[in-house]
Amino acid sequence: MKNLPNNPELTFKMYEMISGYWVxxxxxxxxxxxxxDLLANGSKTLTELAKESQTDQTSLYRLLRATASVGIFEELPDGKFRLNDLGSTLLSDVPGSIKPWALANLGEHFPAFGNLTYGIKTGKVPFDDAHGKSVWDYYKDNPDEGVNLMKAMAGVSGAVLKGIIEVYDFSPYKTIVDIGGGNGAMLFSVLYASPSSKGIVFDEPYVVEKTVTQIPEELKDRCTVYAGSFFNKIPANADLYMTKWVIHDWNDAESLAILKVCHKAMPVGGKLLIIDSVISDELNQPHAGKLLDLNIMAMTTGKERTLKEFKNLIKEAGLSFKRLINTNTEVSSIIECEKLS
Known part of the structure; x- marks a missing residue:
């Protein structure tokens, strides 16, 4: 291994991978x-952008030249900059905006990922070490950043909700509970697709107090919120429970505790959908869940799981695995479970 021939192509490939964080x-x-946002109504000169963003003009140009070189915004021959399709994903407060994710992932999340070696060596959570508290306590103490994270998850979620709705029929269920439903984006989409269903967004009190203000007017007679901890108690006797990108935030013991609370609340014949990445067993093959798993490890006690690992948890919780449904993305497969007794 020490005498491998020098391969410039591999060297530059590794260089690009290492330098990816620059972008x-x-x-x-x-x-x-x-x-x-500053470019939303048309192209602007560098002078205009620097004035409106309160930045140093020379430094701003270097930033915009670099981002334009990778397809974000467009530098025009007359010296102006223009918003393009890729750059428009960073607009504020538009459906599917990725801007909140950029602020969170490269903001409070970044020190955790930079501290990944600590997690690998100790088995502990890098975020906890970097910030001196768990991610959950961090957001309780920093509610503005917590609201931004909800927007971030909604923005990322928006890209996968269509795929979930397309492959799963929600119409047979009268009452649907979204466990850890955040700002309600998932449940709202389900209720639009299933006009005869009613739903409940269940989450922490500090979360749902914001969610209740975001329920669309046309859904207010079919959607409510319920505050609490899914480690203790959730609304009982619904036809369908669903939880998206929640179970992966917790280790096996914690996940089992959540699933047992679900089992207790569910009626016989009730269904539970666990929407998470399900990692392929294929060795050395790319899978979105394998890298997402590193992010989860940096941030929480949780992990992404294989189907076998999910089946073990489901069985131990007293539930029955029904089927795995793939969607349009590897980060949101649907695991359908049922309470048989």
Whole structure:
């Protein structure tokens, strides 16, 4: 191994992989500066952008030249910059905006990922070490960043909700509970697709107090919120429970505790959908869940799981595995479970 021949192509490939965070940090900066919003109504000169963003003109140019070189915004021959389709994903408060994710992932999340070696060596959570508290306590103590994270999850979630709705029929269920439902984006989409269903967004009190203000007017007679901890008690006797990108946040013991609370609340014949990445067993093959798993390890006690690992948890919780349904993305497969007794 020590005498491997020098391969410039592999060297440059590794260089590009290592330097990938440069682009990510540049995206974080243009998100912080609201550059997409400043360009929303048309192209602008560098002088205009620097004045409106309160930045140094020379430094701003270097940032925008770099982001334009990877397809984010467009530098025009007359010296102006223009918003393009990729850059528009960073607009504020538009459906599917990725801007909140850029602010969170390269903000409070970044020190945790930079501390990954600590987690690998100790088996402990890098975020906890970097910030001196768990991610859950961090967001309780920093509610504005917590609200941004909800927006971030909604933005990322928006890209996968269509795929979930397309492959699963929610119409047979009268009452649907979204466990850890955040700002309600998942449940709202389900209720739009299933006009005869009613739903409950269940989450922490500090979360649902915001969610209740975001329920669309046309859904207010079919959607409510319920505050609590899914480690203790959730609304009982619904036809369908679902939880998206929640179980992966917790270790096996914690996940089992959540699933047992679900089992207790469910009526016989009730269904539970666990929507998470299900990692392929294929060795050395790319899978979105394998990298997402590193992010989960950096942030929480949880992990992404294989189907076998999910089946073991489901069985131990007293539930019956029914089927695995793949969607349009590897980060949101659907595991359908049922309470048989």
């Amino acid at each position: 990510a940090c540049a995206i974080h900066t243009v998100a912080q500066l609201d550059i997409a």
